[in-house]
Amino acid sequence: MARPKTPILSRPAIRRAALSLIDRDGLDGLSMRKLAQELDVRAASLYSHYRTKEELLIEVADEVTEGIDVSGFGGGDWRGGLTAWARSYRDAITAHPNLLPVIAAGPGRREEALRRADAIHGGLVGAGWPPRYATMIGASTKYLILGSATSSFARGFDDDVRVYRDRYPNLSQAHRLAEHAAEIDEDSFELALSAFLDGLTGVYERVRSAPED
Known part of the structure; x- marks a missing residue:
């Protein structure tokens, strides 16, 4: 089968990319537009998984602190x-x-x-x-x-x-x-x-x- 042209997104993949971006560029360096660029997708694709950046940040923080x-x-x-x-x-x-x-x-x-x-x-x-x-x-x-x-x-x-x-x-x-x-x-x-x-x-x-x- 041919590979899809658009990467398949998932909430875990978005969280991993967001955390990597925060680790590299700081909290202020995270935006949905920049995150979309990192994932090679359109920003609109992210909003089908997370309504806001704040909602995403809460889940990223929960994942980091689960230990x-x-x-x-x-x-x-x-x-x-x-x-x-x-x-x-x-x-x-x-x-x-x-x-x-x-x-x-x-x-x-x-x-x-x-x-x-x-x-x-x-x-x-x-x-x-x-x-x-x-x-x-x-x-x-x-x-x-x-x-x-x-x-x-x-x-x-x-x-x-x-x-x-x-x-x-x-x-x-x-x-x-x-x-x-x-x-x-x-x-x-x-x-x-x-x-x-x-x-x-x-x-x-x-x-x-x-x-x-």
Whole structure:
């Protein structure tokens, strides 16, 4: 059989192409016209699968974040649940940093995001955290994750030793930070997460031992 002149489109193929375009050109680089060019089709063909770019972005974000792990919240181990969630959430963002504004936005009506939020909040409350604390813990953990995933402390230093050698004696090794940025950033995230969870453990003990009104 002769090959069709027009490529056969599918929603998964459109999402893959859109994510590739976002990874390469940034979120602002995605338009339905440009995506159609990437797929060698007319823009009108895309609209038969996705009514708007926003609808497409939601599904792309859902696909990227489907590996975020909230399964640990089901057994009462709130610390283990937060650890798995934080690590997998950070992994999803660092794999596709240009998609951050969509991934990190509030869940709105996104089914996948709401499912995770429900599991996290329910798991924390089920483990004994008051609902107000559960809400604040979810927010605080997200702040930690986003800060770690969106900025690099180590990459902020110049790799020229002359910048620091004479004027900043306490930064005599700062020129080496960029070279080891990935390791430093990963270890720094783990340190921050561990310290955060240790602090929450103390709060948890106080909350649980407080007399009820």
